Amino acid sequence: MLWRLVVLAGMCVPVIFLFGAESSSSWGKTVTFRRTQRDESRGQVRARSRRDTISSSSPSHGPAFTSCRNPLTPAEIKVLQDNTRETGFNGDDGSYVILTWVGDGTGVILVLSTISVPLDSFMEGSSSRLYRSTDYGKSFHDISQRINHTLIREEFGVSVGPGSSVILTADTPVVNHPGGIIFTSTDAGATFKFIQLPFHLVQPITYHFLNPDYLVGLSIDGGLWLSLDFGIQWTKVHDGVHSFSWGAGINLFFSCSRVDAVEADERGDLLLKRTKDLGKTFTTIHEDIFSFGYIGAFLFFSVMEDSRSPRVMYFSSDQGDTFSQALLPSASTEQFYSILDGDEDMLFMHVDNPGDTYFGTMYTSDDRGILFTKSLERHLFDGQRKSDFTNITSLRGVYLTNKLDVDGRIRSVISFNRGGTWRQLNKPENVDCGDHVKSCNLHIHGEHSRKNHIVPMLALSEPTAIGLVIAHGGVGDSLSAWQHPDVFVSSDGGYNWRGSLRGPHHYSILNSGGLIVAVEAHREGQVKTIKFSTDEGQCWKLYNFTKQPFFFAGLASEPGTKAMNVSVWGFRPEEDGQPMWVAITIDFQSLITRECNDQDYEEWLAHSTDGVESERNGCILGMKETYRRLKKESVCRNGRNFVVSKKQSSCLCTREDFICDYGYYRHLNTSECVRQPSAANKTLEMCLNGEEDELLTAGYRKVPSDRCEGGFAPHLAEQTVIRPCGVKTSPGPPSKSTSSVTHFDTPRERLVLILVCTGAVVVVIVAIISAVLAVRRVVSRTRAPVYRFSNLRIQDDNNCIARDLDSGTSSNGTACHQDSDDDLLE
Numbered sequence: 108m109l110w111r112l113v114v115l116a117g118m119c120v121p122v123i124f125l126f127g128a129e130s131s132s133s134w135g136k137t138v139t140f141r142r143t144q145r146d147e148s149r150g151q152v153r154a155r156s157r158r159d160t161i162s163s164s165s166p167s168h169g170p171a172f173t174s175c176r177n178p179l180t181p182a183e184i185k186v187l188q189d190n191t192r193e194t195g196f197n198g199d200d201g202s203y204v205i206l207t208w209v210g211d212g213t214g215v216i217l218v219l220s221t222i223s224v225p226l227d228s229f230m231e232g233s234s235s236r237l238y239r240s241t242d243y244g245k246s247f248h249d250i251s252q253r254i255n256h257t258l259i260r261e262e263f264g265v266s267v268g269p270g271s272s273v274i275l276t277a278d279t280p281v282v283n284h285p286g287g288i289i290f291t292s293t294d295a296g297a298t299f300k301f302i303q304l305p306f307h308l309v310q311p312i313t314y315h316f317l318n319p320d321y322l323v324g325l326s327i328d329g330g331l332w333l334s335l336d337f338g339i340q341w342t343k344v345h346d347g348v349h350s351f352s353w354g355a356g357i358n359l360f361f362s363c364s365r366v367d368a369v370e371a372d373e374r375g376d377l378l379l380k381r382t383k384d385l386g387k388t389f390t391t392i393h394e395d396i397f398s399f400g401y402i403g404a405f406l407f408f409s410v411m412e413d414s415r416s417p418r419v420m421y422f423s424s425d426q427g428d429t430f431s432q433a434l435l436p437s438a439s440t441e442q443f444y445s446i447l448d449g450d451e452d453m454l455f456m457h458v459d460n461p462g463d464t465y466f467g468t469m470y471t472s473d474d475r476g477i478l479f480t481k482s483l484e485r486h487l488f489d490g491q492r493k494s495d496f497t498n499i500t501s502l503r504g505v506y507l508t509n510k511l512d513v514d515g516r517i518r519s520v521i522s523f524n525r526g527g528t529w530r531q532l533n534k535p536e537n538v539d540c541g542d543h544v545k546s547c548n549l550h551i552h553g554e555h556s557r558k559n560h561i562v563p564m565l566a567l568s569e570p571t572a573i574g575l576v577i578a579h580g581g582v583g584d585s586l587s588a589w590q591h592p593d594v595f596v597s598s599d600g601g602y603n604w605r606g607s608l609r610g611p612h613h614y615s616i617l618n619s620g621g622l623i624v625a626v627e628a629h630r631e632g633q634v635k636t637i638k639f640s641t642d643e644g645q646c647w648k649l650y651n652f653t654k655q656p657f658f659f660a661g662l663a664s665e666p667g668t669k670a671m672n673v674s675v676w677g678f679r680p681e682e683d684g685q686p687m688w689v690a691i692t693i694d695f696q697s698l699i700t701r702e703c704n705d706q707d708y709e710e711w712l713a714h715s716t717d718g719v720e721s722e723r724n725g726c727i728l729g730m731k732e733t734y735r736r737l738k739k740e741s742v743c744r745n746g747r748n749f750v751v752s753k754k755q756s757s758c759l760c761t762r763e764d765f766i767c768d769y770g771y772y773r774h775l776n777t778s779e780c781v782r783q784p785s786a787a788n789k790t791l792e793m794c795l796n797g798e799e800d801e802l803l804t805a806g807y808r809k810v811p812s813d814r815c816e817g818g819f820a821p822h823l824a825e826q827t828v829i830r831p832c833g834v835k836t837s838p839g840p841p842s843k844s845t846s847s848v849t850h851f852d853t854p855r856e857r858l859v860l861i862l863v864c865t866g867a868v869v870v871v872i873v874a875i876i877s878a879v880l881a882v883r884r885v886v887s888r889t890r891a892p893v894y895r896f897s898n899l900r901i902q903d904d905n906n907c908i909a910r911d912l913d914s915g916t917s918s919n920g921t922a923c924h925q926d927s928d929d930d931l932l933e
Contacts, residue, residue, distance in 0.1 A: 136665075137205060137206065137265055138661065138663050139205050139206075140203060140204050140676050141203040141660075169581045169582055169591065170540050170541065172537045172538045172593075172606035174606070174647065175646035175647065177647070178648070184650070187652075187695075187698060189697070190696075190697045190698070192691070192692045192694075193653065193691045193692075194691075195688070196220055196687060196688040199220040199221070199236055199687070201220055203261060204688050205218070205261075205265055207267055208665050209271055209273055210270065210271045215239065215296060216240040216243070216247075217237065217265065219238075219259055219265060220236045220238070221235055221236070221258070221261075234256040235257065235258050235264075237250050237251045243694075253298065253299045255301070257277045257290070259275050259277060259278060260277065260278045261278075263276060264276050264278070268319045269314060269316070269317065269318075270319055271295035272314070272319040272337065273292040273296055274292075275289065275291075276289050276311070281327065285305065286306050287306070289338060304324075305332075305341055306324070306343075308324055308326065308327070310325055312324045315353055316353060320334075320335060321335055322337065322338055324341070325348060325350075329348050329363075329364070330346055330348065331343065331344050331345040331361055331363075332344070335385065345363060345389070347364040348363045349361075352400065353401070354381070354406065354426050354427075355404070356383075357383065358426050358427075359385070360381050360392075360399065360427065361379075362377040362379050362408075364376070364377060364378075376411075377398075379391070379392045379394075393410060393421065393430070395411045396409060396410050396411070397409040397410070397411060402448075403450040403451050404424055405422055405423070405449055406423040406424075407420060407421065407423075419432055420433045420444060422475070422476030423476070424475050431477045433456075433479055434478050443492070444456060444459070445459075445492065445494070447469070448496065448498055448506075450812075452474055452811040452812040453471055453525065454472040454476055455496070455506075456470045456471075457469050457486055457496075464511075465511055466510070467485075467486055467488055468483070468485075469482045469484075471526045471527075471766070473808060473811060474811050478808070482522075482526040483510065483520065483526065487510055487511045489558070493555065494553075495556075496508040496553075499568045501568040501570060501574055501576060501600060502600030504524050504525045504727050504812075505521065505522065505523050505601055506525065507519065507522075507566060507601065508553070509551070516584070517585055518584075518586065519548070523714060524727055525728065527763070532549040532550070532551065533602065533603055533604060535582060535604040536603060537605055537606050538582045538606050544583055546584050548584075549581075550582070551579070551580040552578070553565060553566070561592060563611050564579075564614070567616060571619045573751060574597070574711070574713065575616065577596050577607075579593070580593065582606075591611070594606075594607045594610075594644075596643060598643050602714075605645070607640075608644070608647070610628070611628040612626060612627050613626045613661060613662045615662045617670055617673060618668070618671055618744060618745050619668050619669055619749050620668065621703075621737050621742075622671070622699065623639065623643065623644055624637055624638065624673050624693075625638045625639070626659060629659065632656075634659040635651050635652065636649050636650065642739040642740065643739050650693070652675065653691055657679040658677050658678055658686075659675070659677045660676040661676050663675075663676055669746075669749065671695045672693060672694040672696065673692070674693075675692075676688070696744070699742060702744050703741065703745055704743075708741075709736060709737075710734075710735060711734045711735075712732075713727070713732045713733070723758065726758035726815075728813045728815075729758050729764050729810075729813040729814040732754070734752070734753045735752040735753070758818075759817050760809075760816065760820060761818055762819055764809060764810060765780075765810065765819075766807070767780035767806060767808075768807060771783060771807075780807050782806065805821035807821040
């Protein structure tokens with residue numbers, strides 16, 4: 108995940124916009140704080156479309172609410188002052204600094220900064236300074252000599268892997284240098300090894316997700332390089348590679364050009380290959396692909412059938428051994444697909460609407476990534492192809508996004524069952540819109556607002572802080588920048604909200620949710636105050652962490668929320684006019700000294716909305732989950748050994764545990780899935796594992812990852828036909844005596860045969876025609892649609908979907924799909 112936060116700084120120095128970029132993985136987190144010149148920043152503000160309903164030059168305050176404040180006692184102030192450490196990076200006047208946390212609970216932070224040189228020096232003498240902290244940022248030591256003061260790349264100079272592995276990539280000129288330079292460390296930066304590469308990197312080195320010794324690099328000339336000893340030795344395993352991705356185990360997928368092919372990626376003429384033995388042998392999965400990706404357990408790729416056809420999308424859930432075309436609505440050449448999120452159970456996919464509409468339709472897949480069901484219409488997707496779609500990681504099954512309604516207004520919706528249903532957010536409990544507002548709901552600012560500099564950061568949730576969500580938003584009929592964004596907090600995963608802080612802030616979660624810290628995002632002036640809450644944002648205390656305010660760049664805390672300290676980063680102008688980077692680290696561990704005990708925790712039933720005990724209360728995705736979590740009034744330390752504890756029990760199935768199958772939709776006035784009028788009396792063809800299956804459905808399928816048992820069960824007819832793909836059903840075995848067979852080869856002979864057969868059965872037809880009509884009336888009401896699977900793995904087959912069983916076409920022609928290069932995860 109990559110996101111950037113924007114803060115407006117003061118006007119007394121030539122630097123006005125501060126950008127922070129954060130990238131995180133399962134091993135560590137890297138944050139980049141940047142300074143940009145005033146005129147450059149102004150040029151980055153894109154003119155907004157008329158469709159952008161959340162733009163305003165003079166926002167006003169929304170509905171009032173009271174932000175609770177409790178004063179610090181003199182003793183508390185003394186404790187915090189004794190545990191506040193400031194570090195000034197003298198002489199580091201570069202435009203950015205990069206912070207990287209290494210390992211889990213090691214306390215190690217690496218800081219990379221640059222030293223500017225005169226423009227006429229053409230980068231000669233430029234170098235990087237590397238600092239290392241082993242006490243969570245309280246102090247830093249200059250270790251630049253360990254990398255020979257080498258200039259490290261800005262865009263992908265620091266890479267953190269499993270364990271305590273780190274790779275620094277030098278900014279090496281291509282001319283007169285046979286390859287690049289990297290520095291590797293296996294002890295969290297205590298020592299580094301210099302390695303001369305036999306190639307120049309075009310993108311970051313990629314770690315294997317389990318074995319840090321396995322590295323993959325892509326060179327500027329398209330060579331795919333593999334190292335099995337943490338970068339000491341490298342072997343080129345393939346040429347002409349455009350992109351690659353690790354799969355499950357040691358599967359490595361990559362797209363490549365055919366020999367001597369030119370601009371193969373633009374023509375959709377790439378090959379998708381896989382190696383299962385670290386480059387010893389290769390298998391071609393598919394030809395004529397545009398792009399591919401891997402997310403969760405799904406491999407997906409877009410294919411150009413021929414130069415006149417739009418692209419179609421294929422999915423595989425078995426590492427490319429078999430694959431099938433996704434059943435999605437057709438898309439024209441001006442539309443695109445985008446994977447929003449996914450795991451081993453399902454995918455969320457956005458399908459763009461035709462034209463410059465800034466919205467589309469969101470679909471969810473089955474557990475194979477083949478059948479997709481409509482989840483949300485008019486899903487917002489702005490002109491830069493960015494979505495507000497957010498996974499609330501603090502509670503299972505919760506997703507948040509924005510939609511562009513027909514009246515041109517942006518409204519927030521939330522789903523608690525993985526996209527099965529969506530609804531607007533409840534009004535915060537301490538906010539009142541007034542009688543003049545038509546509808547009063549909370550609306551959350553997302554990526555669309557962040558890109559337009561309305562909010563400094565996105566919604567925040569963490570798996571270890573159960574139910575806690577912090578977000579910028581506004582209360583009213585829709586989302587609008589005519590309102591100043593305020594900070595709202597939910598303690599139950601988004602069901603209920605409370606106004607917490609007035610105005611935009613930067614915020615971070617510490618102590619597994621037992622501590623929240625925030626710094627106000629000043630558009631003018633400097634900062635010196637941090638706010639913190641020990642009751643999930645109900646009340647706040649303010650602490651002045653410095654007597655010398657500085658221009659704020661961002662908050663930095665260890666990934667995983669278990670830390671008790673946070674660093675405030677920024678810069679101060681020095682007497683010579685040059686800015687100096689400053690980091691102030693505040694350790695709250697000395698303020699919150701008591702370890703939590705059993706009395707500090709409560710049993711909390713997630714997704715509980717009834718307020719009373721009932722059989723269905725708390726049932727979401729077929730399960731009830733009861734968590735052991737910290738009480739709001741408890742002020743104590745969860746500790747680094749804190750582990751989320753929960754109890755699970757299955758629920759009886761209801762219609763809510765099912766979503767409508769492909770070709771069906773949920774009726775507005777009922778909970779039943781009904782057949783789409785456009786799909787009446789039609790079937791769908793697709794291939795599954797090389798066999799053509801004819802299946803029946805009642806229009807429902809269980810929500811992926813739903814674990815309900817018993818209860819409601821739609822009647823599903825059993826499989827009726829299985830035969831090899833592309834092979835028609837044989838009419839029967841030939842006669843053993845071929846000499847007695849009469850052949851009808853001419854049209855006249857065949858006509859005579861037809862007339863004779865017709866006359867022979869006319870009496871039978873007349874006798875049963877009434878019964879047939881009666882049966883058809885019953886079947887038309889109860890029969891489910893038929894899914895026929897045709898072989899998509901045979902390249903000579905027609906890979907488009909034939910929607911009519913008899914003619915092979917529909918009124919709209921073949922249902923081929925188009926996706927763009929944005930079909931990869933946004």
